[in-house]
Amino acid sequence: MKVNIFDVARKSGLSVVTVSRVINNAGTVREKNRQKVLQAMKELGYSPSAAARSLARGKTGVIGIAIMTLNDSFLDAVVKEINDKMAEHHYLLALFISQEDENDMHNAIFQEDRVDGVIVLSPINEERYEQELTRKNIPYVLVDNQQEHSLAPSVQVDNFRGGYEATKHLIELGHVSIAHICGSDSFLSSKERVRGYKAAMSEAGLEPWIEQGNFDIPSGYDIAERWLQTGSLPTAVFAGDDMMAFGVMDALKNNGLRIPDDVSVVGYDDQLFATQLRPWLTTVRQPVESIGAQAIELLLKQIGSKEEHTQDGAEHIKLQPELIVRESTRRLNRP
Structure with missing residues (x-):
């Protein structure tokens, strides 16, 4: 069976994010942890590909998703599409299940050295996310946001x-x-x-x-x-x-x-x-697939803008839904 980055994380006893940092020669890893990862890679015979070494031009190769619930098959489908699209760009997914009354985001994924960017999915109090992510200079995109005229990059459905x-x-x-x-x-x-x-x-x-x-x-x-x-x-x-x-x-x-x-x-x-x-x-x-694809493309633009030190205007994408007529509707039977 082919060894992957998750196997290295388990073997070393460290997180996938830390393993990713070691692979990408990030300077934020303690030497002790770096040696643990290198030893695990050696014992497992793991040799990261060139794509893995240059994970999406970021510092960690990880994108975070903040979501309030997993008890919704529509939101689950959006997360899956985002994950699939991230894989095409050689990114890993870090999932943060938020709470409506969440007061402390510091111990979550909102750290610049943990993620290259964040997608916030259907937030209730999106201003908190915007303030925290902006303060920490983390690129982000809102999906299904709640403000009509948001200043943040966003993907919405009409x-x-x-x-x-x-x-x-x-x-x-x-x-x-x-x-x-x-x-x-x-x-x-x-x-x-x-x-x-x-x-x-x-x-x-x-x-x-x-x-x-x-x-x-x-x-x-x-x-x-x-x-x-x-x-x-x-x-x-x-x-x-x-x-x-x-x-x-x-x-x-x-x-x-x-x-x-x-x-x-x-x-x-x-x-x-x-x-x-x-x-x-x-x-x-x-349009679940389009939501995922557009969210990732928009976030990659934000990450690229950050790396190039440019300030582009916030882009807002509005996608069209589709009425699917099946068996539960019919013409009214008039008396």
């Missing part, structure tokens, strides 16, 4: 367009009683989906019907249960993410209703289970 297209699809199927279950307004993406929903409803001369969810299955389920108990069921639902859509569908099916015959349902994200549960979910697909 969530207004996604919300508009999802709602427009239901309107074109003849629905006029269309409820939208939104997520937390802490997220700009959630607010933009609501704005898109409202625009499509207004354009059609329809009254908006908005419920507050929590980007999870239980909140979608509870809202649908309340509709059923009060006899105020819409004919169509646009959920702000697939999890809430699954919750709505579960509640409806548990009460003997058929999807889409009785109620049409649209989700958002095109998560893993969208085509594994019946009926297959009509949803708005976010």
